[in-house]
Amino acid sequence: MTDEAHTGLSRRQLTRRALALGGALAIAPFPAGPAAATEAGGSRTLRHGSPERAGLLPAHLAQLVTDAQAFLGPSPKHPWYAGAVLLAGRGDTVALHQPIGTAVRYSAYDEKTDTGVEFPPAEQIPMNEDTVFDLASVSKLFTSILAVQQIERGGLELEATVASYLPEFGAAGKQDVTIRQLLTHTSGFRSWIPLYNAPTYEEKLRLIWNEAPLDPPGTKYLYSDLNLISLQLVLEKLTGRTLDVLLHEEITAPLGLHRTRYNPPAAWKPGIAATEDARKPWSGLDRGLVWGEVHDENAYSLGGVAGHAGVFSCAWDLAVLGRTLLNGGAYGRSRILRPDSVELMFTDFNSAFPGDEHGLGFELYQHWYMGAMATPRTAGHTGFTGTSLVLDPTTDSFLVVLGNSVHPVRSWRSGSAPRVAAANNLARAVPVRPRHGRTAWFSGMASATTATLTLPALDTSTGASRLRCALWWDTEPQADVLALEATTDGGTTWQPVPFTTGDEDHPAGTVTGWSGRTWHRLTAALPAHRQLTLRWRYTTDRLYVGRGAYVDGLRVGTADVVLFDGSRPGDSARIAAAGWAPAAD
Numbered sequence: 411m412t413d414e415a416h417t418g419l420s421r422r423q424l425t426r427r428a429l430a431l432g433g434a435l436a437i438a439p440f441p442a443g444p445a446a447a448t449e450a451g452g453s454r455t456l457r458h459g460s461p462e463r464a465g466l467l468p469a470h471l472a473q474l475v476t477d478a479q480a481f482l483g484p485s486p487k488h489p490w491y492a493g494a495v496l497l498a499g500r501g502d503t504v505a506l507h508q509p510i511g512t513a514v515r516y517s518a519y520d521e522k523t524d525t526g527v528e529f530p531p532a533e534q535i536p537m538n539e540d541t542v543f544d545l546a547s548v549s550k551l552f553t554s555i556l557a558v559q560q561i562e563r564g565g566l567e568l569e570a571t572v573a574s575y576l577p578e579f580g581a582a583g584k585q586d587v588t589i590r591q592l593l594t595h596t597s598g599f600r601s602w603i604p605l606y607n608a609p610t611y612e613e614k615l616r617l618i619w620n621e622a623p624l625d626p627p628g629t630k631y632l633y634s635d636l637n638l639i640s641l642q643l644v645l646e647k648l649t650g651r652t653l654d655v656l657l658h659e660e661i662t663a664p665l666g667l668h669r670t671r672y673n674p675p676a677a678w679k680p681g682i683a684a685t686e687d688a689r690k691p692w693s694g695l696d697r698g699l700v701w702g703e704v705h706d707e708n709a710y711s712l713g714g715v716a717g718h719a720g721v722f723s724c725a726w727d728l729a730v731l732g733r734t735l736l737n738g739g740a741y742g743r744s745r746i747l748r749p750d751s752v753e754l755m756f757t758d759f760n761s762a763f764p765g766d767e768h769g770l771g772f773e774l775y776q777h778w779y780m781g782a783m784a785t786p787r788t789a790g791h792t793g794f795t796g797t798s799l800v801l802d803p804t805t806d807s808f809l810v811v812l813g814n815s816v817h818p819v820r821s822w823r824s825g826s827a828p829r830v831a832a833a834n835n836l837a838r839a840v841p842v843r844p845r846h847g848r849t850a851w852f853s854g855m856a857s858a859t860t861a862t863l864t865l866p867a868l869d870t871s872t873g874a875s876r877l878r879c880a881l882w883w884d885t886e887p888q889a890d891v892l893a894l895e896a897t898t899d900g901g902t903t904w905q906p907v908p909f910t911t912g913d914e915d916h917p918a919g920t921v922t923g924w925s926g927r928t929w930h931r932l933t934a935a936l937p938a939h940r941q942l943t944l945r946w947r948y949t950t951d952r953l954y955v956g957r958g959a960y961v962d963g964l965r966v967g968t969a970d971v972v973l974f975d976g977s978r979p980g981d982s983a984r985i986a987a988a989g990w991a992p993a994a995d
Contacts, residue, residue, distance in 0.1 A: 453740040454502040456726075456733050464503035466807075466839040467995065471498060471506045474835035478811075481828045482511045488822035491796050491813035492516070493537040493683065497725040498836045500807040504729060509537035516818035517699060519687040526818040535680065540724050542669055542682045543812040544705050546793030548728075549721035550638045554593055554771020556656050557641055558751050561589075565648055568593075568770075575644045578615070582622040589644070591627050592637040594759045594768045598623025599634035606694055606711035614711065615643075631766035635708065635718035642717030654715045664744040665730055670723040673714040674702060682722065683814040685795055692820060705795055705816065719793075725810045732801045732808040735789075756789045756803065777886050777954035779826040781833030782855060783809065784956070785884070785924050794820075798829050804927055805840045809833055830954060837957050841995035845880035845929045847977060850962035851946075851985075852993035853892070858952035861989025863961060864945040865974060866981075873938035874968040879976075881911060881932045884957035887923035890950040892959045894919045898939045907944065909934035924956070936966070948989070960993070 461468040474496065481490040493511025497504060514535040516526035528534070560566035566575075568590045573580030579587070584597075591597040603621060605614040618640060624632065642653050649656060654672040662670045674682060679702035686705060688697040694707040704710050706719035714720050730741060735755070739747030747755075758767040758774050767774035772789035779792050783802045790800035796815030801808050811832050815823040834855060844850035853861050868875070883892050895904040906919030911930035919934075936942060944966070948959050964976035964985075976982050 452743045453737040454733065455742045456499070456502055456504050456729055458507065459503035459505060461505040461839065464500040464505040465841070466498075466500055466505050466836075467841055468839075470835050470839035474498060474506065474832050474839070475508050475510070477831040477835060478508075478828055479510050481831075485823070485827065490823045490828050491815040492817045493541075494796070494811060494813035494828070495537055495539060495541055495543075495725040496832060497729050497810040498808070498832070498839075499729065500805065500840065502733070504726075507539050507725065509539055509541065511537055513537045513541045513681075513683040513814065514701065514817075516684070516687070519689075519818040521819075537683070538681070540669065540681065540726065541812070542674060542678060542722050542724050543797055543814065544683070544685055544700075544719075544793075544795050545721045545723055545728075545797050545812075546706060546719050546795040547635075548723075548791050548793040548797050548799055549719050550717070551731075551771055551791050551799070552657055552661060552721055553638050553641055553645070553653070553717040554755065555747065556645055556653075556660055557589070557593065558747060558755060558770055559660055560645065560648060562748055562751050566644070572640060572644060575647060576640075578619045579640065579643075581619050584621075584623060584627070587623070587627045589641070590759065590770070592641045592644075593770045594631075595633045595637055595766075596628050596631055596760065596763070597634065597637055597640075598625040598627045598630065599632065599636040599640075600624050601633060602635045602708065604694055605639075605708045608711075611712075618643075631760055631763040631768070638717035639708070639712075640717075645717075652715060653717060657721070661731075661746055662727075664746055665734060665741050666744075667723070667727040667730060670721065670727045672720050672722070673704075674722045676702070678702065678722075683812075684817050685814060686816040686820055687818045699818075725812050728799050728810045728812075729808060732799060732810070736801055736803060736806060736808065756787055758786065777830075777956075779829040779833070781830040782837035782884070782955055782957045783807070783833040784886075784954075785927070792826065792829065796823070798826075800829075800833055802837075805837075807836060807840060809836050834955065840957075842882060842927075842957070842960055842993075843995060844960075844962050844993075845882075846963040849992035849994045850880075850882075850960045851964075851987065851990050852995075853946075853948040853959040853990055855955050855958045856989070857950050857955050859950055859989060861948045862945050862987075863990040864943065864986040864988075865964065865966070866984040866986075867941045867943045868966055868973045869940050870936045870942045870966075870973070871938050871940045872968060875936045875938075875942075875966060875973060876968070877907075877909070877932070877934040877936055877944060877964070877966050879932050879964045880929045880960075880962040881921070882927070882929050882960040882962075883921050883925050884927055885922050885924075885948075885959065886951070886954050886956050889922075889953065890948070890955060891920050891922045893947045893949070894934060895945050895947055896937060897943045897945075898937070898941060900941075901943065904945070904947075905937075907934050907936065927957070929960075929962070946990070961990075 498506040518527040608614040684701040709716035709719040734741040738749035796813035966974040
């Protein structure tokens, strides 16, 4: 039997379909080392180690913890979480594994005073490194991996209709919804429906069968729990095994994830972070303090086992899962996916919906929680309870933030500021080495700011002067812009200076977005003037930032005359920096 026949769709077939459907990004291969190592004795496994061993800058990992601790206080009125476990690393090294705050603090929520009713101090439980969390929607990643495994094995077709596996699903206009559309949230399903109101399992299924799409399949992105619940039903029918059994046999047992499962036993309860005092009207069900059971109402009504929510896990286990995917699907001597399958999970199938980039199960390039770790290849997911996982293949780094942010009530937190802060600090901890010499000019990573790097006035009146330098940038696309400008009137007005980086022209004199996290050689023909002043201007909005911009090896001159050389101490001292600073990283 050929490899292609054994695995259903081959890599070439899957890639061709992705491109035909507008899967915008070219698939970049994962590092050959980890995948190849599986054949020669095992792929990389994790160990605790120093930031230096991980190739990370210690000060920024320390700042990650400091910033995370700030959200234990008013954020802005109430704590964003009662506690959290933070884990960050690169390569095979976990350089940060830090619990903060409390896993169990409140016994109830008092809606009249908008305060939490605390357990007596002796009964409160602090966070530990191995505290187990209700992952909420991060569970979707496990369901997605299980689906991609079945695609590998030929049992599931990515472009097959869901109704070809579940005929009942084809009712109410869903006959054309495909497996891919479930995995990329383009099926047309609304966000969720209250399945918990249906008294029997059969009636819950009937609600799904009778649910009509809000939009024709494939025409709009809309994140929906119903997609992964439907995928669960497909997997269970296809394999004859329930989702919890599939999770254990296909993922957690092979990878040794001993603290990852559905429906944790009662003995685990003291080591589990509590979630919400679940009562109507803010919750769909009256349950009181939810602790050791799944928080999501629909998952709870499905017996705790659901495709969209219900998995419990700890930071270390999620890091192992992340390392497995960054390895190309293998961990040690165990392989759960082929490298080409992992590539597809990290490949955008939603190019028709800019801003909603999505692989098979994974969200991609989402600054709203990935912060400066976001690249077109950065993959991750969040969970309603305060959980998140971010994987950046371009730097081989991984970040787990597990918080109990609905403890004691969901209304206390909003947004994803702690996730963004942690991701920004980890991104900053990955060094950018200067292209020339010991330091390069760095724009910083502040939001809602304008940073300028201004050269002294130069005489370019010959008309043959050029600026040459090395440029590195990674910004929030469109929102944050790096511009090269010139003035001839002492700074009253500034004009854009077109430039090229390699073979790419920048006629507006600006760059934005992701440049591959590599240095680019810049050349710019300069206007002729006796008093020409150049500056770099980096402007950010108030929301999110990328890794920033670096400039190195600044040099202005003609073929015969050097007008400015940033490597000369006298010239470098004449640079006026506002917001920029020399960085050696």
